[in-house]
Structure formats: structure tokens, C-alpha cells
Amino acid sequence: MTTHSNNAMLTPETGNGSVAQEPLLAAARRLLPEGSPGAVTHHLPTQWPRPGGVALQPLPNDAFTSDAFTKAYQPGFLISIYAAGCGRDHANAAATGLLGLARTLKAALHKVGVTTQTDPRNRMREMSKVHYGALTITADGNACSDLGYNTWALTHILPHNDPLPNSPVSIGEMVLNVRLPHDLPAEEFDKRLDKLMRNALLNDWLQSLDGKRHCGYLGIYPETLSRKTVYRFSKSMRRSDTAEIYFFRPKSRDADRLVRLAEVIIYSHVTQPQNRPQVSYRSLGQGLREDFKSPAA
Template sequence: MTMTIPGPPARPLRRIQPNGSAAAVTLYLKTQWPRIGGPGLRPLPDTAFTNPAFIERYRPGTLTFPYLAACGPSFDDDLPSSGLKNVADRLHMPIFKLAATELADPRRRLDALDSDQYASHVLTPAGYVQEPGFKTWTFQQFLPDREPLPGSPVRLEGRLFALRRPHDMGKRVFEKLLHRHLRNASLNDFLLTPDGRAHCATLGLVPEQQQRWTRYRFGPVTRIDKAEELYIFRPSGEDSDRFLIILERIIHDWVMGKTRRLPGTWRDRSQYSRRGSAS
């Protein structure tokens, strides 16, 4: 049962989907959702990956699978709505997890998300509270309208994108570059913007209590950190198109030396953070 504390009563909103609809957004709100990549995102030229300069420089590295995931009620849940589906319903926002894995069988990543119950916590005045339904993570389908460019190292394979990172781009570097391109649509960040606060106020919600957190256990040590891989995202059409453009740009711009290099080391905060314990 959710323990998030609502704010003042919200005024009635116009319904745009019938009662019982499975859609996350069932009421009309004036909020303009941010789009991943921001307003300046542009596709590469059609010849970007067939250009001899790129072909000469690109050396393929590790196979990586960018994915889209969500979770909702399971058969043993008592509640009809739970998990990330319940978060989306409560906020009337399209919310998904966007990230990448290099596991040979990407489905093993879902097992880890289920084990951690990724994004299952909220922070209330009484402390961290875990909400149900975060043990049923599944991959969702990207539904872009465009195809990868000719010669692109990125392809769509069923429910996942697949790409070969450049040989000199590490996993953590790729993840940080991906988040850099997606962060304008980060759920946790958006909630604290003026638009996000206005959106929550319309629904009678406290923005800080809608941010998502994950508790990680390492033997006797427990850490908690923000779930930073949740984004405002619509799988069909433009957002999936933009995601494909972002993946192609990450590879192309790195190979062609156009990427502003990020710091050489990062800590995985879920494992090394020295901030407060979740116990």
C-alpha cells in the first residue's frame, strides 16, 4: 500500500480516457512533457556511418543492449495497480526505465531489477517507505517510425536495441553519455522543476515524495540511492525515434572525436555511496 502523503486537495480534472482504461494518462493536464534529447537533438546525416572517415576510425567493441522496461501488478499482488504502472497512474505521466546492459542474455538484467526491487521506495516525512509491485520488471517494445541509418552500428532486435560500443568506450562511459542525453526527461529531476511542481500541485501531490529510490543490500550493509534511470518516455513514434538518434550520435560523435570527454572514473553510487544508510 502506498504511503506517499498527498498535498492539498486538487481541483477536478477533465477525463480523457474512460474509467478502467489501462492508459497511464487518463486526465487532461496542461503539462508539456520534456522530450529526451532536448529541443536541439538532430539526426546525423544519412552518410554518417558510410563516410570513409568513420569507417576508418570505428573499431567495434562489446555488444550492448539498450532497453526499455516497466513493471506492474503480479499474480500474487493484492492491489489491482502497483509497481511502476501505479507510479505512472498516480502522476498521469508515461514513465519507463531506460538503460543498457552488456549481459549475453539481457533477460538476466530483469532478474537483478526484481531482486533489488528497483525504484520501489519513496521518501516520506516518516522515512523511506517501500511500495509493492517492483518484482515484475519486463522489457517493453521500442516502436520507432524511422530505421537506423545505412551502415549504423545500431539495430533494433525485437524488444531491444543492440549496438557495438567503440572499442575504447567503457560500459560506465556509455551509461553516463546515455544519461547525459536523456537527463532532461529524468523523472526525479523533472518533479523538482517549476513545471514538475505545478504538475504535482494540480494532482495534490508533494513532488519530493514522488521521487523514486532503490535500496541495495551488500551483506550487512544497506545503501539507498535515487533511481536515476526512470524517464518520461512514450515508446511509440517520436520518443523511440529520438532514442535511436541518441544511440547513433553517442557512437558517431565518440569515434569522430566530437564528444566532450567525461571524467575518467565514476563510482557506482548504489555500491560505494557514503551517504546515509537505508537501514
């Protein structure tokens, strides 16, 4: 299982094309006390992306009580939006998973996704089974699997504010519960949410100017932090970009932004039917080609 990367991309850059000669971490202001298990231990001059962008689409307070919505909305399936992390393995201190990656970047990272399963913990079992997000690339261009991506667990989503009155989005015990319109499939809702959160996607950010500059501050290679997942199908294996690891703080204003994004998707779908996509999404979740071959028998 070997791949190669562009050698020019294996040099940490400051963002202006020059190589970062010395990591800036030693001079950075410490935010957490020495020995803290938290990820964001230092303040670095990086503007972290915010889920949904800087400005969220506003919704009026009566968005879900207005005639425009109530007369057109017909409730459909109930789904959940969850946030998850991994890397707490008491049997192997080296299996740090996404938590270890967050500590390396000095950033808040979580897997944010949608599930139709009544018990979202079953989704955690599935992700742990396939070691979701474990595949990365070494500095010399070889594919490898990091440890700790078989311990996925839910984390609480705790918004500061309630959803709008009569909102189809509600705050559950650990997840956001969403009652979809009858004609909005869960898969399409998931893709729309991904699109709105794209600016905070880890893999894309690592290739951006800000991402390369930040990695230059820390003296690390962006490619070694990217995430992929390997799916096995009988005798073949497929590699897929891991598309749902975001810069996301589930107990901060990011949680409020997530509520608003879900509300915007449903409100727009119900009140602006002319803007609905007329084609189906092509699923990229499990890869489109056979990247790896099983050894010959």
C-alpha cells in the same frame, strides 16, 4: 529505516509559489475511456520533457558510411538498450509498482538502461531481486518501500523509422542492439546516455518548477513520488537515487529519439576523439555511504 524531508517541500505548489487549493483533475479533459488501464487518462496543461531535449543533435544521412567514420570505427562489444516497467502482479492488486506511479502522475514512465548481458531478461531478474526503485518517502517524512517493484519486465521499443544506413545501432526483438566502438566501454556509453536523457529524469523533474506545478494540479506531494533503491551488502545497506526512470514512451517518437541519441554518442566518440572525457566516471549506482545500519545483534 527513517528519513526526514524539508517540511516546506511537502506542500503541493502551482509553480508560482502559491498552494494548489483544488486539484484540476476533475476539470481535465479525459483522453481514455472510463476503466481504461492506461496511465495517461487525462489531458493536463503540462509540457512533458522529451528525452534528449527539444532539439536533437542532427546527423547527416551518410554519417556511418562516410570515410570519417568507417576509417576510424573498429567494432567492439555488443550491448543492449532496454525499456522496462513493473507493477502487474496478479496475486496482489495493490502491488502496482511503476505502473501505479505512472497512473498517479498521468504520465508515461519507464526505466531505460543499458546492459551487457546477452539475455536482457537476466537484468530484469536482478532489478526485481533488489526491488529497484521501490524506496520513497511518505508525506510525513518517513522512508518506505512501495509494492510492485519486484516484477520488472521488458517492453518493446518500437521506433517509427529505421536507424541510419550502416548504423551501429539496430532494432532488436525488444531492445536496441548497439555495437560499441572498441575503445568505448559500456559503462561510459551508459553514463553518456544518462547525461543526454537527464532532462527527462523523473527525480529531477519532480523538483523542477514544472514538476511541482503538475503535482499541484493533482493535489499530491512530489516527494512521495521520488524513487530510490536500497542495496544490501552483508551487514550494511546503502541507499541510492534511482537514476534511470524517465518520461519515455517506447512505442512513440521517443523511441526514434533514443535511437538517435545512441547514434550521436557513437558518431561523436569515433569522429571527435579530442572531445572524449579524460577521466573515469565515479559510480553512484550503489551509493557512496552507509545510509542504513543493520540492527545490533
